[in-house]
Amino acid sequence: MSVFDARYSRQLVLKGFGPESQERLGAARVLIVGVGGLGSPASMYLAAAGVGHLTLVDQDVVDVTNLHRQLLYSTPDVGRSKIAVARERLEAINPTITVATHDGKITAENAAGLVAPHDLVIDATDNFPARYAINDACVRAGIPFVYGSVARFEGQVSVFATADGPCYRCLFPEPPPLGTVPTCAEEGVLGVVPGILGLYQATEAIKVLTGIGTPLIGRLLMLDLLEHQTQIIRVARRATCALCHSRSAESAAGASASAASLPQPESAPMSAPSADITATEVAARLAAGDAFMVIDVREPWEFDVASIANSTLIPLSTMPTASARLDKDAEYVVLCHHGMRSAMAANWLRGQGFTRVLNMVGGIDAWSLDVDPAVPQY
Numbered sequence: 001m002s003v004f005d006a007r008y009s010r011q012l013v014l015k016g017f018g019p020e021s022q023e024r025l026g027a028a029r030v031l032i033v034g035v036g037g038l039g040s041p042a043s044m045y046l047a048a049a050g051v052g053h054l055t056l057v058d059q060d061v062v063d064v065t066n067l068h069r070q071l072l073y074s075t076p077d078v079g080r081s082k083i084a085v086a087r088e089r090l091e092a093i094n095p096t097i098t099v100a101t102h103d104g105k106i107t108a109e110n111a112a113g114l115v116a117p118h119d120l121v122i123d124a125t126d127n128f129p130a131r132y133a134i135n136d137a138c139v140r141a142g143i144p145f146v147y148g149s150v151a152r153f154e155g156q157v158s159v160f161a162t163a164d165g166p167c168y169r170c171l172f173p174e175p176p177p178l179g180t181v182p183t184c185a186e187e188g189v190l191g192v193v194p195g196i197l198g199l200y201q202a203t204e205a206i207k208v209l210t211g212i213g214t215p216l217i218g219r220l221l222m223l224d225l226l227e228h229q230t231q232i233i234r235v236a237r238r239a240t241c242a243l244c245h246s247r248s249a250e251s252a253a254g255a256s257a258s259a260a261s262l263p264q265p266e267s268a269p270m271s272a273p274s275a276d277i278t279a280t281e282v283a284a285r286l287a288a289g290d291a292f293m294v295i296d297v298r299e300p301w302e303f304d305v306a307s308i309a310n311s312t313l314i315p316l317s318t319m320p321t322a323s324a325r326l327d328k329d330a331e332y333v334v335l336c337h338h339g340m341r342s343a344m345a346a347n348w349l350r351g352q353g354f355t356r357v358l359n360m361v362g363g364i365d366a367w368s369l370d371v372d373p374a375v376p377q378y
């Protein structure tokens with residue numbers, strides 16, 4: 001592969017990019033786990049950018065329900081193996097690169113072997129076991145991965161498992177209980193949303209591989225494309241993360257410096273184990289008059305649509321500032337729409353020394369379904 005191939009001419013003239021960055025892309029090996037809504041755009045743009053070797057992991061066949069968002073495929077491909085079609089398309093986009101495939105799942109048992117030969121991993125999965133397998137293998141191998149997830153009109157992107165940054169378990173120590181987080185099949189997704197998020201993932205991959213710009217290390221980008229709102233949440237390496245704890249003290253010091261914008265306790269206490277509570281349990285405790293504060297970390301417009309009486313709105317992006325006014329010895333129940341943002345907030349609060357924090361699984365949606373149908377679902 002020649003870095004001076006005319007197909008890269010618009011990249012080569014970029015200030016701060018040039019032949020050296022193109023050479024780095026040409027020498028790079030990227031593992032893309034999942035070639036669906038996120039993996040389709042990510043793989044297409046990485047192939048076009050000149051990433052020298054792509055390995056695709058997927059076991060699905062093309063379904064007609066994929067076509068509104070997975071533009072790597074077309075109607076005649078329905079019923080064919082996704083990785084077979086993806087390989088054909090990517091080689092047509094850029095015949096100078098190499099595309100390998102693995103027809104199957106990534107699991108805790110095979111993740112290490114799949115990750116090891118690569119320089120970077122794109123997490124384009126849609127399930128938690130695969131995501132945690134990627135995270136754990138990448139941390140142990142010292143290989144960064146670009147995380148992405150989507151639901152409805154929203155998405156998230158970050159870069160995990162770098163030498164000086166947190167891992168996915170620093171944000172979510174354990175997978176949520178089975179069935180508490182709806183899938184795209186259950187709650188839907190606007191087709192352009194994974195397209196946009198997949199392009200963000202491709203951008204972050206190029207930045208990490210070439211060393212240009214500032215990747216989303218220690219930062220979680222959250223996008224609401226319906227309201228066109230973006231937030232960046234700082235994510236620090238968690239002192240009690242079993243995986244990150246094994247990394248060197250020097251790297252940990254660098255991670256602490258990069259996340260200095262979050263308030264840190266003078267000495268990080270041992271975090272309590274991840275704790276959850278159901279909507280029905282919260283309702284029972286409220287009815288019994290138990291003393292605790294319900295914190296809602298959604299956005300104001302969401303709170304206006306549906307909320308629990310006497311709950312306190314503290315949007316997730318304001319938590320680092322607002323938490324300074326909270327009593328660390330009081331008890332809190334944190335909720336959001338479906339339980340993901342609240343799990344993030346609860347874990348962060350525990351890391352700051354709050355000793356009694358529970359995450360309400362299923363969020364306000366579970367409250368509507370299981371406690372009070374008069375509270376609107378949205």
